Amino acid sequence: MVAGAWFCLLAPLAGALAITLAGERISRRQAGLVSTLTTFAAFGGALVAFVAMWAREGAEREQLSTAYTWLAAGDFEVGLQILVDPLSAVMMLVVSGVGGLIVWYSLGYMAGDDEERRYFAYMSLFVFSMLLLVEAGNLLLLLVGWGLVGLASYLLIGFWHHRPEAVAAAKKAFVMNAIGDATFALGLVLLVWQARTLELPAVLEEADGLSGTIVTLVALGLLGGALAKSAQLPLHTWLPDAMEGPTPVSALIHAATMVTAGVYLLVRAHPIFEAAPDVQHLAAGLGAATLLLAGLVALVQWDIKRVIAYSTMSQIGYMFLAAGIGAYGFAIFHLVTHAFFKALLFLAAGVVIHHLAGEQDIRRMGGLRAALPRTHVAFLVGTAALVGLPPLAGFWSKDAILASALASGGALGWTLFSAGLLGALLTGAYAFRLYYAVFRGPPAEVTPEPHGPEAAHEPAHGEGPLSMLVPVGALTVLSTLGGLLSVPGVWHPFTHWVSETAEALVEPSTGEDYLTSLAAVTLGLAGLWLARRAFVSGRQLVTSPGAWRALEHKLYFDELYDALFYRPAAALAGALRREVEEPVVERSLDELGAGTLELGGGVARVQSGLLRTYALAVALAVFVLVLVFVAVR
Amino acid sequence: MSGPGIGWYLIVAALLFGTGALGVMLRRSPLIVLLSLELMLNAANLTLIAFARQHGSLDGQVFALAVMAVAAAEVAIGLGLIVAMARRGLPLDVDQASSLRG
Numbered sequence: 001m002v003a004g005a006w007f008c009l010l011a012p013l014a015g016a017l018a019i020t021l022a023g024e025r026i027s028r029r030q031a032g033l034v035s036t037l038t039t040f041a042a043f044g045g046a047l048v049a050f051v052a053m054w055a056r057e058g059a060e061r062e063q064l065s066t067a068y069t070w071l072a073a074g075d076f077e078v079g080l081q082i083l084v085d086p087l088s089a090v091m092m093l094v095v096s097g098v099g100g101l102i103v104w105y106s107l108g109y110m111a112g113d114d115e116e117r118r119y120f121a122y123m124s125l126f127v128f129s130m131l132l133l134v135e136a137g138n139l140l141l142l143l144v145g146w147g148l149v150g151l152a153s154y155l156l157i158g159f160w161h162h163r164p165e166a167v168a169a170a171k172k173a174f175v176m177n178a179i180g181d182a183t184f185a186l187g188l189v190l191l192v193w194q195a196r197t198l199e200l201p202a203v204l205e206e207a208d209g210l211s212g213t214i215v216t217l218v219a220l221g222l223l224g225g226a227l228a229k230s231a232q233l234p235l236h237t238w239l240p241d242a243m244e245g246p247t248p249v250s251a252l253i254h255a256a257t258m259v260t261a262g263v264y265l266l267v268r269a270h271p272i273f274e275a276a277p278d279v280q281h282l283a284a285g286l287g288a289a290t291l292l293l294a295g296l297v298a299l300v301q302w303d304i305k306r307v308i309a310y311s312t313m314s315q316i317g318y319m320f321l322a323a324g325i326g327a328y329g330f331a332i333f334h335l336v337t338h339a340f341f342k343a344l345l346f347l348a349a350g351v352v353i354h355h356l357a358g359e360q361d362i363r364r365m366g367g368l369r370a371a372l373p374r375t376h377v378a379f380l381v382g383t384a385a386l387v388g389l390p391p392l393a394g395f396w397s398k399d400a401i402l403a404s405a406l407a408s409g410g411a412l413g414w415t416l417f418s419a420g421l422l423g424a425l426l427t428g429a430y431a432f433r434l435y436y437a438v439f440r441g442p443p444a445e446v447t448p449e450p451h452g453p454e455a456a457h458e459p460a461h462g463e464g465p466l467s468m469l470v471p472v473g474a475l476t477v478l479s480t481l482g483g484l485l486s487v488p489g490v491w492h493p494f495t496h497w498v499s500e501t502a503e504a505l506v507e508p509s510t511g512e513d514y515l516t517s518l519a520a521v522t523l524g525l526a527g528l529w530l531a532r533r534a535f536v537s538g539r540q541l542v543t544s545p546g547a548w549r550a551l552e553h554k555l556y557f558d559e560l561y562d563a564l565f566y567r568p569a570a571a572l573a574g575a576l577r578r579e580v581e582e583p584v585v586e587r588s589l590d591e592l593g594a595g596t597l598e599l600g601g602g603v604a605r606v607q608s609g610l611l612r613t614y615a616l617a618v619a620l621a622v623f624v625l626v627l628v629f630v631a632v633r
Numbered sequence: 634m635s636g637p638g639i640g641w642y643l644i645v646a647a648l649l650f651g652t653g654a655l656g657v658m659l660r661r662s663p664l665i666v667l668l669s670l671e672l673m674l675n676a677a678n679l680t681l682i683a684f685a686r687q688h689g690s691l692d693g694q695v696f697a698l699a700v701m702a703v704a705a706a707e708v709a710i711g712l713g714l715i716v717a718m719a720r721r722g723l724p725l726d727v728d729q730a731s732s733l734r735g
Contacts, residue, residue, distance in 0.1 A: 609731030611666070615657045 001052035002065040005084045008045030008092050009131045011038045012099075016124035019117055028116035032107040035120035039100040039127050046092035053089055061086055061500060062201065064137050071140075076196060081137030083200045087501035090332060091134035091264060095257050098339050099127045101471035102252040105347055108468035109248055109354060119159060119246070126152035130257050134264060139188055139198040142265075146184065146225065149258045150177045156253060157245040169241035176238040180228020187221020190214055204271040212276075219276035222269055223283055230262030230316045232290045237557050239313055243305040247353060250305055251346030255312045256339035263316065263335050266323035270502045274326070281412055284324020288419035291317025293555060295426030299433065299541045300551040303360050304349050307434045311386060312342055314423060318401050321416050326505025327404035329495030333486055334401055336494075337393035340482045341385035344475035348379040351464055351472065352438060362434065367443030372463055376439050378476045383435045385479045387428045387524040395521070396483030398424070400495075403488070403508035403516040417516075424520045428527020429541055436535040488513035642683035650676035661726045663718070667711045674704045 015038030019031045026034070053061050066081035082088075103123050110116050129152050133145030150173075158170030191198060194214050195206035207215055226232070231239035242254050253259070266273060266283060273280040291314045298310035315338045322331035353360055355372060369376045385392035388399060402424075405417040463469060485494035488510050495504070508516075534541050542548045553559065649672055656669025678697045685693025719725060 611727040611730075612658050612661070615654075619654055619658065 001049050001056070002063055002082070002084055004045045004048030004050075004052060005082055005088075005092065005135060006045075006065070006067075008042045008049065008096060009082060009128070009135055011042040011045060012096075012124045012127040012131065014038060016121050016128060019121040019124065023117070026117075029107070029111075031117040031120045032103075032110070035124045036100065036104045036107060038124060039096060039103045042127065042131065043093070043096035043100050046089065046096050049084060050089045050093060053084070053086065058500075064199070064201070066137070076192065078138055078140045078198060080141065081199070082135040083137040084135070085501050086497050087264075087268065087332065088135050090336065090498065092131060094336050094339050095127065095130045095134060098256045098343050098475075099130070099252055101474055102248050102256070102343060102347065103127070105251075105350070105468050105471040106246075106248040108465040109350055110246065111465070115159075119156075122152055122155045122159070123249075123252070126156065126253060126258070130261070133261055137200055139191065139200065139203060139269075142200075142268075143181070143184055143188060146229065146261065147181055149253070149261065150174065150181065150229070153177075153242070153253050153258055156249040157242045159245055159249065163244065165241075166244040169238075169244040173238040173242050176235050177228050180225040180235060183221045183224030183228075185221075187218045187225070190218050190221065194218075200268075204269065207271040207275045210275065215272060216276040216279055219269075219272050219279035222265060222272065223279055226262030226265045226283070226320075227286065228262075229265075230259050230320070231313050232262065232317065232320055233286050233293065234557075236290060236294070236313055237554070237561065240301075240306050240309045240554070243303065243309050247305065247346055247350035250309070251343045251350070254309065255342040255346050259312060259316060260319065260335045260339065263319040263323055263331055266320065267328045267331055267498075267502050270323070270326075270328055273323075274505070280324050280326070282324075284321045284412070284416055287317040287320025287322075287324055288416050288423075289317070290314065291321070291423040292419055292426070295423050295430060297551050297554050298430035299426070300548055302363055304352065304362050304365070304434065304438065305346070305360055307362070307430060308342070308345050308349060311345075311427065311431060312338075314427065315342065315386070315398075318398055318420065318423070321420060322401040322404060325405055325408045325413065325416065327401060327408075328502035329486075329492075329498040329504050330397065330400040330404055332498045332502075333494050334394075334397035336485075337385070337397040337479070337482045340475055341382045341393055341479040344378060344472065344479050345382035345386065347468070347472050347475065348375050348382060351375045351468060352379075354464055354468075362437040365438045366441040367439070369439045370443065372439075374469065375463055375472065378472045379439065380435065381476050381479055383431045385483075386431050387527065388424060388520055389524060390517070390521065391480075391483065393479045393481070393483035395517070396486055396488075399513065399517040399520050400486065400488065400508070402520055403513045404504075404506045406512050406516055407508040408506045421519055421523055425523040425527045428524040429530045430527075432528045432531035433534065433541055436531060440535065488517075639683055639687050643680060646676045646679040646683070649673075649679065661728055663711075663715050663725055663727055663730075666727060667708065667715070670711075671704060671708065674700055 015035050018034055018038075019026070022031070022034075062083070062085040064081055064083050066079040069077050069079045071078040103120070106119070106123065110119055113119065126149060129145050129148030131145075133142060133149055136142035136145055154170045154174040157173055158167050160166045188198060191203060191206075194210050195203050197203050197206065207218075210218070224235075228235040239254060239259065243250055245254070273283070294310040294313035294317065298307050298314065301307045301310060315334070319331045319334050319338070322328070322334060351372060352365065352368060352375065355368070355375075356365065359365065381392065385394040388394045398420075402417060402420045405413050405420055407413070408416075486492050488508075530541060540548070542551060550556065653669040653672030653674075653676060656672065657666050660666055660669065678700050681693040681697045681700070685691065685697075715725065718730070723730065
């Protein structure tokens, strides 16, 4: 079991190193193959670990394996160790499985790019980092993985570094994530101080013994990290811009795996959050707020990838909501199904972009159903799964979350439930708006000139090579069937599996489940109907110009942060430069230099080269010294 | 211990030293400067030997020998330089030889 997990962790690292060290000795295609094969090898390792775990029972399924002690300070030790338990096994399977499919897809998608080797090395690095994050056996190692996925995300968002927008987006993602990383690290410092360990099962058991203030601060710190990584309010502004990266990167990092790391953290560290219920409820509230906000903004976006990015934020909002009310199994379940259907949507969108030679604006798309029949089916399945139409994956997982919110009751439960239902309506509207705009209606003219960020790709590929079609097909199947792992009233193998690591706090009854499903599906279909009506009549979903403008500006969050943080900081820096740096620091240094030069010029005049002057000076000096000695005595 | 007292020796040495110092400071010919330097060194030697005799110790005399060795070396180099200057047709005047450039 442990061997499989170690293999799973190290295979992508080996791939990244091999591609980096081989350099130009292997062809670009071979680099892609190395990356794909090592990622699938990692999936094999994860499967081995999973099957071995399946055969065991209860506490036997959880195992901590230490390779060596990395840091030791007194009785505080941090090792290079991995924790293999049901939760990390699920994450390993998702990360390496979906990751493998997406890297494979990249073989076709990135063909012809100038720097494929760099791309695949980064992708392998990302898969390794993400596996390190989910397998980490202590919170410090988790933070290492947390930082490394941020780095890989930065590198891949800015992959097309000749585009200023891509570089700016990469920087923005890095800075926003750095805020979260900092609060995360501060939380860990508090834990080291108070709990005296970071080892994973142990530190969580300590959570109850900590004082209320400390545990609240620790939970806030971890929540800050989770909010930044998962692009939730108020640290969400980086994710839409991150769409500047290649589409498979958006699928892997900014939809399926990295952005859900925050949910994983909430579930993994659930005892800490349970000891600080206010923070946990805050997480649920922020999730609900994000899912509404992202759903609203998605209604007016024109960029195909940005719409999907906002839907990702919205769906992660559902996961935060679930983790916040203690429905951990359903949070992870939605994470998994979301990884399937959101990766599918991105990859299908990638086929569309590929076909249109880099076009991303849905106003210039339309009627692609005829040209891309298979992609059309895949995209439709992904959209329906996103909206939560039965029997697709999203239906089972999202409705279970809403039912849990209903079951948790109270004012909070009802608020979250209503927000989630409203979110279902919004999801139906924006998802089908996108579908109709891209695939229905009269065929749009294919732009003759390649343009946009992905312009490197040659136009009119049809549906692309086999390496693109097969992963899309596999994800279509997974998005269709993935939800059957947990059917209310019938069986719950998935949630039972996860509950061994994180016991759920709420358990919806079967009645609540079906009631919720009825409401959510009705609202989802209502959203579909709205989108269809708007499409047929040629109007937009948001008709009020004021609301449109506000949503187009993403509710002014960027402008707000600009005014709140950037401008004051820039003004302060400018003032310091003008008032302190220039007059005090620079001037004093200039004066020092000029003074030294002047002094040197004066002293140099003494060195005349006249021997007799020197002799006179020596004689006079001796005379003075003699006088001094005599006088002192 | 016979002969003049230590004071006389010191007076002679002081006079010799003063003569040498004045020669170094006032004369411009490098040859004379070198000779004046020798005078100053020998004035020092004289005081060393005088004190050595007064104290009945050989230390001062040994030290005087060392000074002579140094003086001989210095004269060898100094004269060599002066000869080299003369050969290259440079003016034999310390005031004009004020820069290290050739």
